[in-house]
Amino acid sequence: MDAVDISNVALNQLRENDTRINIIHEDLDTWQIPQNRYQLIINIRFLDRRLFPMIKKGLKPGGVLIFESFIDKKKDYCLETNELLHAFNSFQIVYYEEKENDPPDKFDQSVYLVAIKK
Numbered sequence: 001m002d003a004v005d006i007s008n009v010a011l012n013q014l015r016e017n018d019t020r021i022n023i024i025h026e027d028l029d030t031w032q033i034p035q036n037r038y039q040l041i042i043n044i045r046f047l048d049r050r051l052f053p054m055i056k057k058g059l060k061p062g063g064v065l066i067f068e069s070f071i072d073k074k075k076d077y078c079l080e081t082n083e084l085l086h087a088f089n090s091f092q093i094v095y096y097e098e099k100e101n102d103p104p105d106k107f108d109q110s111v112y113l114v115a116i117k118k
């Protein structure tokens with residue numbers, strides 16, 4: 001398992017909790033996801049649209065993507081309604097939901113996607 005983060009804060013906790021995790025201390029603005037490598041990619045509450053094509057190539061066929069992020073039409077760094085669904089429409093969509101944050105957050109909605117690379 002590979003874990004990528006620009007900050008050592010979370011990575012240090014992983015180092016202490018499970019030595020089987022391969023820690024990758026890199027900036028996802030520049031790090032390249034290896035192609036055809038992963039059976040599962042998890043992207044939770046981090047958004048870089050540049051990664052979308054790399055996520056598609058990084059998964060093996062049959063590989064699973066779990067993605068959670070925020071929707072806010074007033075903020076460019078958040079997703080738009082249905083944007084995530086369209087971005088991965090070549091995948092088999094297992095689960096997709098956009099819903100209001102409860103309790104209310106600084107962003108309009110949360111979005112959840114589980115999809116399988118065909």
Ligand SMILES: C[S@@+](CC[C@H](N)C(=O)[O-])C[C@H]1O[C@@H](n2cnc3c(N)ncnc32)[C@H](O)[C@@H]1O
Binds near residue numbers: 006043
């Ligand atoms: C909101 S936190 C979410 C962390 C975790 N996925 C979770 O759900 O608890 C965003 C994470 O993205 C990392 N991050 C921010 N910019 C990054 C970048 N350019 N490259 C890699 N990681 C980055 C932060 O260090 C932080 O750990």
